[in-house]
Amino acid sequence: MDKIIEVNNLVKKFGSFVANDNLTFHVEKGEIFGFLGANGAGKTTAMKILCGLSKPTSGRVMVAGNDVALNPEKVKSSIGYMSQKFSLYDDLSVVENLRLFGTIYRLSRRQIQDRTRQTLSRLNLYAERNRLINTFSLGWKQKLAFSSAILHRPRLVFLDEPTSGVDPVTRRQFWEMIYEAVADGITVFVTTHYMDEAEYCNRVTMMVDGKIEALDSPSALKQQYGVETMNDLFVKLARK
Amino acid sequence: MKTFIAFVYKETLHILRDYRTIMVLFLMPVAQILIFGFVVTTEVKNASIGIWDQSKDNASLQLIQKIESSGYFNVENYFINKQQIDAAFKSREIALALVIESDMGAKIMQPGGASVQLLADASDANTAQILVNYCSAVISDFEFQQRLLPNNKSIPQVEVRMLYNPYLKGVYMTIPGTMAMVLILISAMMTSLSITREKEKGSLEVLLISPLQPHQIILGKVAPYVVLSMINAVSIVVMGIFVFDMPVVGSWFWLFFINLLYILLSLGLGIFISTLANSQMVAMFASMFGLLLPTILLSGFIFPIENMPVPLQVLSHLLPPRYYVEAVKIVMIRGGGFLYMWQEMLVMTVFLVLFLGLSIKKFEIRMK
Secondary structure, X not given: OOEEEEEEEEEEEEOOEEEEEEEEEEEEOOOEEEEEEOOOOOHHHHHHHHOOOOOOOEEEEEEOOEEOOOOHHHHHXXXXXXXXXXXXXXXXXXXXXXXXXXXXXXXXXXXXXXXXXXXXXXXXXXXXXXXXXXXOOHHHHHHHHHHHHOOOOOOEEEEXXXXXXXXXXXXXXXXXXXXXXXXXXXXXXXXXXXXXHHOOOOEEEEEEOOEEEEEEOHHHHXXXXXXXXXXXHHHHHHHO | OHHHHHHHXXXXXXXXXXXXXXXXXXXXHHHHHHHHHHHOOOOOOOEEEEEEEOOOOHHHHHHHHHHHHOOOEEEEEEOOOHHHHHHHXXXXXXXXXXXXXXXXXXXXXXXXXXXXXXXXXXXXXXXXXXXXXXXXXXXXXXXXXXXXOOOOOOOOOOOOOOOOOOOOXXXXXXXXXXXXXXXXXXXXXXXXXXXXXXXXXXXXXXXHHOOOOHHHHHHHHHHHHHHHHHHHHHHHHHHHXXXXXXXXXXXXXXXXXXXXXXXXXXXHHHHHHHHHOOOHHHHHHHHHHHHHHHHHHHOOOOOOHHHOOHHHHHHHOOOHHHHHHHHHHHHHHHOXXXXXXXXXXXXXXXXXXXXXXXXXXXXXXXXX
8 A cells, every 4th residue: 555644753852842752654545544642742743744834853754755844845735734723714705715725725716616516515505605604603614624625635634633622413424524535535634532533543643742652453452452442542541 | 826816815805804994994094194183283373372461552552463463372361460360370261471561662662672571381381382482483573573663773684494394384294104103003913913813713824734835825915905005005195185285295106105115114014023923912912012102202203303312212213114204204395306215215125124034034933
């Protein structure tokens, strides 16, 4: 299988504080890769480096076949990004948001029109395409933000705690959307605090204090550490 | 280019959909210019004066008439003793009192001359000073006419001409000052707010991860505000011309150019503020206190820079509005061209480059 992310000996220091301590891992094409860890374990820092938003202190990071440090622009156009904090511009309508991000990712007008119609019909929202984002509930906002992040059909999408604060039913629907994206050939890199969601991933890493403590499929990890659920695993590792 | 236009369009939608801000943006300059134009004035019109005329002859009547017809004073009351004057000051009926000694007509022809006394309410020292000056001017004018008639002694005559602003209108100073204040406030505050808003909401991160270049993001955010600020500059100049009779002696081109330069400079300052501030609140306070007060106090538009203590004079050199006010006055009032204000323009350009350079520097540090 192809490796879409390859990280070798990644170190990120802020002064004397080591946020990422010698990370080495890879993500395979087409998988859902879960990035877990307690708050402050260094997940966000690592994700920022993978997205080209921040430069590593040392180490090599290859994303979608390009070195992030040398060729950040190539990397940026082949990835999508969605964070829990921002879900589309509140004072713009659904269509305006999708058109904006579509244009930013250099889609043609035609492509934007077609994909907008397609995406919104799938969500049963085409009739409400001119509604402003701030009139939607958080769950809908997150679903729309995800649709926007994959509108340009990136090879890889980063999801930073995409489901925080939404109800279980919406979370379920959101994961269905993730599976659909994977079926379309998009690799998913996701951070989450919900351990039931970790079970949906093909492979997960557990980060503790800037280091990767464990990395494998959820079932293999549970067996290895002798625990019943991912929740128990998290508690066991994070407490160490 | 297409992405850039899409981004500017998005920014314009943000501005247009926030109609309360739009109202503030367009009404604030108008309100400011009216308030400052009418309130901040050192002119005196129809000040109340009281007169104790002990002479009551032809000469004193002529003097009183001259004072009344000067347009500066309104004779409120005539007194017959000192107590009445005191009472009138205390009840704030009058701001100035004139006491004319007896036999003025006869004494004025004598070598020693006649004397009058001016009493002013100095609890408001500035006004008192101005009123006394105005009144003294009227009196010496009168004296001059009187003396001229009988024996034409040649007293050296001082002829004063106030160049560029013959009527000493206060608005000649307040309009450029208000323009400086309003433009820097709107431009710097609005850009810093709009950039920190994206920081707060997390959308800036999304934009930085996108193929958009950082400079495209910044330019895209700033572009609509250049247009907005230019509209404001035009509305202020139009108000100055039609409401306050400001002249535009120099060229419209240079007036436009100076304004554009100043607006760009202010936007650069706004960008710089937004690289320092992480929340809209901080950005707002930084622009309000960091820009508004120094502009009002130190740019020389209300308080003359020459009268300030040296440290403050030095400080005033560090404020961009000072140079803008100077350049605007050169063009609008004195009619000077590029040769007369290249220094001011150079300084403003240096500020612009400085603010943008610092912002880029700061941004690079953040990336590391």
